[in-house]
Amino acid sequence: MSVLAYGVVAWLFLVGIYGVVTSRNLIHLVVCVSVAQSATDVLLLEIGYRTGGHAPVFVSLPAHPGPAVDAVMQALALTDVVVGAAVTALLLALVVQVHKRAGTLDPDALRATRE
Amino acid sequence: MSRRARLVFFAVAAAALAVTLGAGLAGLPSFGSQISSYARMLNDVASPQRHVTDVVSAITFDYRGIDTLFEEFILLGAVAGISVLLRPLSDEVRELPEDKAPDRAIPPPSPAVWLLAVLLSSLLALVGLETITHGVLTPGGGFQAGVVLASALYVVYLGTDYVTVERFQPDALLEIADGAGAFGYVVIGLLGLLAGDVFLTNVVGLGVTGNLIAGGTIAVLNVVVGVEVFGGFAILASEFLDQTAVIRTKTRRR
Secondary structure (H helix, E strand, C coil): CHHHHHHHHHHHHHHHHHHHHHCCCHHHHHHHHHHHHHHHHHHHHHHCCCCCCECCECCCCCCCCCCECCHHHHHHHHHHHHHHHHHHHHHHHHHHHHHHHHCCCCHHHHHHCCC | CCHHHHHHHHHHHHHHHHHHHHHHHHCCCCCCCCCCHHHHHHHHHHHHHHCCCEHHHHHHHHHCHHHHHHHHHHHHHHHHHHHHHCCCCCCEEECCCCCCCCCCCCCCCCHHHHHHHHHHHHHHHHHHHHHHHCCCCCCCCHHHHHHHHHHHHHHHHHHCCHHHHHHHCCHHHHHHHHHHHHHHHHHHHHHHHHCCCCCCCCCCCCECCCCCCECCHHHHHHHHHHHHHHHHHHHHHHHHHHHHHCEEECCCCC
């Protein structure tokens, strides 16, 4: 179980970086960055998980048996999501301006026009 | 660097990274077996200490409140950066779309889309407000609610047109919401100093656990952050829409 859970993290990160390296379109590249970044979300939630655990919400409804999962990791994942959204939005704004200046979204063609 | 050379370079680097990452991940406690003692302690004390039922909110806005302050400023900085990046450049002008065929009426949006937009946007606004106010009770809070509220505006755009949505969201008001939300967080933090304690101390009355108004500054910070995130995401959408709708190059214009 551990191998699968943590394997997903490594795979998500590497496949995101692979997308960045081979990308032919800047918008695709930005999406690949967020795929790589989402690996950290998955990792944070996995570290905080406890088998059979319930959400760290303690209402006075019929008590859910078993332990609660790690609330700190969930708060950190929230931070991660917000920062990820901010980074993606900034990168997309840069892409808009690059397309206006260079007329292309292909990172390779971009290098050729720089001279 | 050719594509081939780049791929080879990546394969070597990725293999090295995979080995290090694998070694690091293998050293973690097995999946689902335990959580940190810090988290166990917070799960136990958060509810009695801060009178909230959602421990994640208590951590985000109280125990790790300074973290969230910086997170909020990252978002504010990103929105400010996007506003600067997407401003009209020296060879561009802001100009509302001009009707090139005044003798033909613009077809109105389809009634089905319009109805869906009305239903969906009011539902989203309601859910957004619910998420803000129940942040101390159930999963939710300012960040999530701000995004939900902003998406209510996106739906208005889908169901009507650009000019209508601009009337719905005056830029100045959104910018004020964004800035006031960020500034409000600092002000609430300063209340702690005024009360003779440290920055971001929970000084407001804590209320009764399980009530809508409980948790002291946690509930207030939820509202403040909700306003900031709402303003920020609405500005984001309007900046990107402006790029296609009102910002055009001077040369293309006759």
